Amino acid sequence: MYYDVILSGFGGQGILLIGDILAQAAMMEDRHVTWMPAYGVEMRGGAANCTVVISSETIGSPLADRPCGLVSMSKPSLLKFQDKIKKGGLLVVNTSFVEEDLLTRDDLETICLPASELAFQEVGQHKMANMVVLGAFLAASSVVDFKTVEAALESLFQEEKQKLIPPMIQALHCGINYREKQEV
Amino acid sequence: MRERIMMRGSVALAEGALMAGCHYYFGYPITPQNDIPEYFSQRLPQQGGIFIQAESEVASINMLLGAAAAGARAMSSSSGPGISLMQEGLSYMAGSELPGLVVNITRIGPGLGGIAPSQGDYWQATRGGGHGDYRLIVLAPNSVQEMYDLTIKAFELSDKYRNPAMILGDAILGQMKEPVRLSDPKIQHLDKPWALRGARGRGPQLIKSLYLKDGEMEKHNWHLQEKYRKLQDADTLVEAELEDAMDILVVSFGSCSRIVQSAVRLARGKGIRVGMIRPISLFPFPGKTIYEATQTVKKVLTVEMNTGQMWDDVRLSLSPGCQARLMARPGGGIPSPLEILEEIENFVKAGDHVAKSVC
Amino acid sequence: MQKVFAKPEALIDTTFHFCPGCHHGTVHRLICEAIDHYQVREKTIGIPGVGCGVFLYDYIHIDVCEAPHGRAPAVATGFKRVLPQNVIFTYQGDGDLGAIGMSEVVHTANRGENITVIFVNNNVYGMTGGQMAPTTLLGQQTTTSPYGRDFQTDGYPIRMAEMLATLEGVAFACRVSLHTAAHVKKARKAVFKAFDMQLKNMGFSFVEFLSACPTNWGMNPQQSVERMEEEMMPYYPLGTFKERTAPDYL
Incomplete structure (x- = not known):
């Protein structure tokens, strides 16, 4: 099993956090995993992205030239990364921030969802869009089990931060359901 | 544990x-x-x-x-x-x-x-x-x-x-x-x-x-x-993945060796017999390990994210009759596994007479 | 017969390599007297800079660590942070402290490191053969200011004690001279004060000694002490520029 994904968007959208959650869950499933953030110059203009590689074998490169998946929550990140996705790969786009007519690839499984609006409807917070997107990504890629992701949240958010977990899980399931409805 | x-x-x-x-x-x-x-x-x-x-x-x-x-x-x-x-x-x-x-x-x-x-x-x-x-x-x-x-x-x-x-x-x-x-x-x-x-x-x-x-x-x-x-x-600290009858030996260290590891896997998937040596201690340099490995494998590719610095130490360590090539990416360039794979394939295919650098 | 004057115990019984009329030997002795007085020889570590004072270990019976040129206050910081109960002092000359090591001494003083800095100001680079120092007086001829120090090319002589006295971290900053026996006695008091400050955890203590370098001044010892009185002291006034009465954490 090998899966690499670039999670991308603007700083403040919780991009690195969903990378952390995904990586934590993968580790809890006894996978090998790497989490590599972009930093420095690459972050100019407020961009944020990270690459998560999950594998049943030891991982060589923690970078992804031809990722299996891309999660994009901003226009610049979509333009920067969509051509890199492996043929037949997965693209998850938050259309609250990205116009659908920017999508150029027809050889991918593409999930377009207005994650910010969905997050607001579901848990009353736009900023939970990252969890909605993560849910859709997990539903489509099946790289880790939802239950493990919930357990990952338990280990990442402790003490007073625990109160964040229920709305996060709710937003996660909103994304999962959105993908599953789309599939039908 | x-x-x-x-x-x-x-x-x-x-x-x-x-x-x-x-x-x-x-x-x-x-x-x-x-x-x-x-x-x-x-x-x-x-x-x-x-x-x-x-x-x-x-x-x-x-x-x-x-x-x-x-x-x-x-x-x-x-x-x-x-x-x-x-x-x-x-x-x-x-x-x-x-x-x-x-x-x-x-x-x-x-x-x-x-x-x-x-x-x-x-x-x-x-x-x-x-x-x-x-x-x-x-x-x-x-x-x-x-x-x-x-x-x-x-x-x-x-x-x-x-x-x-x-x-x-x-x-x-x-x-x-x-x-x-x-x-x-x-x-x-x-x-x-x-x-x-x-x-x-x-x-x-x-x-x-x-x-x-x-x-x-x-x-x-x-x-x-x-x-x-x-x-x-x-x-001296070194990680060596060697096998019998290798077509090529790749040497790299640090973060670059992770990318090389991906490329080596791809190459092995294509049936190329690739050995890999990763110096962990750069000083002392594991020259002896390279010397011994190159008594059998005669093509040595060094991959590093500079203009070829460890390559000096690699070349000083080779057994006689080896061909040494360098894949160098200075200035923040990071080679991709596919690029390294291509270099490995080309080097393996190349006859002795077309080797770019011969020691 | 009553003994009224003796070699301090901390001073090694040997001949100084210093030139005739040089004051380094006097400074060494005063440090040893302070070490004896406070009975701290077994916990004192001396850190000489690079210059004529580097052979501290040949003369003082204590642990000594060499430091790169100008870096003694940083080395002393490392020592003091590991060994807060020990007495740590640096021994630095004009070039070491006022030129190449300016940054280290200023920031060490500013952190209020609880160490003592002994600064020998003789207006010239001694060990390297008489080049211009940051403390060289205007008009003074040296091997690299053969026409006399000119402020237009070389800037002005730096008054270290006054400069350091402006820093909050400094507990004690003074300038003394060694050109007469009476001044040596005052200088002795200043060194004692600096050690006392350190032992009481008051913070950074600094003693600047006006000293002679007859060899590089091209003078005999008598002319040298006259020069100290007539030329150095008007530019480098003696006195205590800062003296804290309580540690800053109180």
């Missing part, structure tokens, strides 16, 4: 230092290693240790010199330009036979350069770097686990040989998170009768590197060389 926890490379390194009993950190901010001092500034006071943000890297290395001379495990970290400023102090430490750890999260040079990952400080790290005839003990991790393990190792070797040690990493290793087991090994702590703590119950002691009498300095230099020879014999 301890459970695995996801950890950033820089944090694993700092935790390794704490595990090794390092309670003193002196440093000056420079990108891309700032999360190391930031982490220590938070952690060391909790441990009863001392964190000082020095006024410069020049001051940092000399604070380290002082703390080391007082017998403490101490460290500093920096990047390119800051490491250059430390060279004077490192030379004094080597000359005075003082242990201590300096971490170089390498950036691109020369000059102010850039902050992307680079291996362009290989020469500076492995040739001594400052004035005079000396070496640093240089360890090059390639995973977050090794950022932890090799930091502990670096302190142990540094004390054992009374010589400053360096961890040579880059932003990939500093920023990346991976699962780590924070093992609790039995840490070696040697007595330091040479340390200066005041002349109580003994005569005064001196730590110095100035030798003006006839022949003294030559003797001192040979003494240092003898130490480096012992280090070479006993504590």
Whole structure:
């Protein structure tokens, strides 16, 4: 099993956090995993992205030239990364921030969802869009089990931060359901 | 066995230092290693240790010199330009036979350069770097686990040989998170009768590197060389994945070796018999391992993120009759596994007569 | 017979390598008297800079660590942070402290490191053969200011004690001279004060000694002490520029 994904968007959208959650869950499933953030110059203009590689074998490169998946929550990140996705790969786009007519690839499984609006409807917070997107990504890629992701949240958010977990899980399931409805 | 926890490379390194009993950190901010001092500034006071943000890297290395001379495990970290400023102090430490750890999260040079990952400080790290005839003990991790393990190792070797040690990493290793087991090994702590703590119950002691009498300095230099020879014999670290009848051997270190690992897997998938050697200690360099491997495999590809610095050491280590090629990406360029695969394939296909560089 | 004058215990019984008329030997002796007085020989570590004072270990019966040129205050910082109960002093000359090591001494003082800095100001680079120092007086001829120091090219002589006295971290900063026996007695008091400050954890203490370098001034010892009185003292006034009465954490 090998899966690499670039999670991308603007700083403040919780991009690195969903990378952390995904990586934590993968580790809890006894996978090998790497989490590599972009930093420095690459972050100019407020961009944020990270690459998560999950594998049943030891991982060589923690970078992804031809990722299996891309999660994009901003226009610049979509333009920067969509051509890199492996043929037949997965693209998850938050259309609250990205116009659908920017999508150029027809050889991918593409999930377009207005994650910010969905997050607001579901848990009353736009900023939970990252969890909605993560849910859709997990539903489509099946790289880790939802239950493990919930357990990952338990280990990442402790003490007073625990109160964040229920709305996060709710937003996660909103994304999962959105993908599953789309599939039908 | 301890459970695995996801950890950033820089944090694993700092935790390794704490595990090794390092309670003193002196440093000056420079990108891309700032999360190391930031982490220590938070952690060391909790441990009863001392964190000082020095006024410069020049001051940092000399604070380290002082703390080391007082017998403490101490460290500093920096990047390119800051490491250059430390060279004077490192030379004094080597000359005075003082242990201590300096971490170089390498950036691109020369000059102010850039902050992307680079291996362009290989020469500076492995040739001594400052004035005079000396070496640093240089360890090059390639995973977050090794950022932890090799930091502990670096302190142990540094004390054992009374010589400053360096961890040579880059932003990939500093920023990346991976699962780590924070093992609790039995840490070696040697007595330091040479340390200066005041002349109580003994005569005064001196730590110095100035030798003006006839022949003294030559003797001192040979003494240092003898130490480096012992280090070479006993504590060279290398990872070698060799097989019978290899078509090609690939040599790389640090973060670059991770990418090479991906390429090697792709090549093996295509039926190419690829061997891989990863020097973990860059000084002492595992030349013997390369020499022995190249008695059978005759094509050697070195891949590094500079213009070809370790390549010097690789070529000095080859058995006669080898063809050596270099795949170099300086200035922040990172080769992709596919590019390396292509290089491997081309080299394997090439006849002897078309080899670009023949040793 | 009553013994009224003796070699301090901390001073090694040997001949100084210093030139005739040089004041380094006097400074060494005063440090040893302070070490004896406070009975701290077994916990004192001396850190000489690079210059004529580097052979401290040949004369004082204590642990000594060499420092790179100008970096003694940083090395002392490392020592003191590991060994807060020990007495740590640096011994630095004009070039070491006022030129190449300016940054280290200023920031060490500013951090209020609880160490003592002994500064020998003789207006010239001694060990390297008489080059211009940051403390060289205007008009003074040296091997690198053969026409006399000119402020237009070389700037002005630096008054270190006054400069450091402006820093919050400094507990004690003074300038003394060694050109007469009476001044040596005052200088002795200043060194005692500096050690006392350190032992009481008051913070950074600094003693600047006006001293002679007859060899590089091209004078005999008698002319040298006259020069100190007539030329150095008008530019470098003696006195205590800062003296803290309580540690800053109180």
